[in-house]
Amino acid sequence: MSRSTSRTDMGASHGHALHYHGHSPIHRLPAHPKIVALLVFVLAVVATPREMFWPYAAHLLALLAAVRLSRVPFSYLGKRLVIEVPFVVFALLMPFVATGPRVAVGPLHLSQAGLWGAWALLAKGTLGVLASLLLAATTEPRDVIAGFERLRLPQPLVQIMGFMIRYLQVVAGELSRMRIARASRGFQARSVRQWPTLGATLGVLFIRSYERGERVHLAMLSRGYTGRLPTLHVLTATPAQWALSGILPLVAVGVCLAGVVAR
DSSP: OOOOOOOBOOSSOOOOTTOOOOOSHHHHSOHHHHHHHHHHHHHHHHHSOTTOSHHHHHHHHHHHHHHHHHTOOHHHHHHHGGGGHHHHHHHHHHHHHOOSOEEEETTEEEEHHHHHHHHHHHHHHHHHHHHHHHHHHHSOHHHHHHHHHHTTOOHHHHHHHHHHHHHHHHHHHHHHHHHHHHHHTTOOOOSGGGHHHHHHHHHHHHHHHHHHHHHHHHHHHHTTOOSSOOBSSOOOOOHHHHHHHHHHHHHHHHHHHHHHHHO
16 A cells, blocks of 8 residues: 555554555545544534534535545444444433423423533534544554654653554453463353452453563663654655645534534
C-alpha cells in the first residue's frame, strides 16, 4: 500500500483488530491530517445545537459519504459500534433519572431534560465513535502514533501510546495462556467464590507486565535512549492531501453554523 507517512522505529509491524487493509484515497492519506480532521469534526458535532435534528442527519450523511470513499464495509464498522453500548445504556436511563418537568410518553412519565440529554448523547456519541472507527480502520496504529508525534503531542504520551499498541497483544497473549492453564487444572469461574483466584490472576499479570516494562526500559537505556525515540522518516502531507482531509470537517463546521443560526 502506497503511503507518504513517517514511521517511528517501533520494531515489527503489529496488526490491529480495528484496521481494515485497503488502498482507498482515505487509506493513502497521512495520519496527521486525518487526526486533525477527526478532532474538528467531533468538535463541530458537539457544538451543534441538540434541539435541531436536521444538522445531525447532515453530519451522518457526510460521514457515510466518507465511509463510502474509504471502501470500508459498513458492516465492518457497524459490528465495532458495540463499543458504544455502555453509553447507549446510560442514555436510555437518563429520561428516568433526570429531574425537571415530565412529559407523558405512553404509560411513562419521563424527564424532558433527560430526553434531550439522551438524544444528544446518542446522536453526538454515535457520530464521534463512527468517525473514530473510520480513522482506526483506515490508518495503521503505528501511523496514528507517528501522526500524533508530527502534531507535537508531548513525547511521553506518544511513547506511552506506542508501547501500549506494541505490547497490548503480548499482554493479551499472556492472559490467554494463564486462562488456559487455569482451565487445564479444572478451574471454572461459576460463583463469587472464584473471584479471589481471578484477582490473583490479574495481580500476577500486573507484576509480569511491570517486570517486562522494566526490562524493556533497561534495554532501551543500554542502546542510548535519552527520552526520545528516533524517527526514521519525516512525516509530510501535500496541500492536496490536506484539502481532501478537510472536506468532512469543513462540511461539519458549516452544518453546525447553519444549525446555530437557524435555532
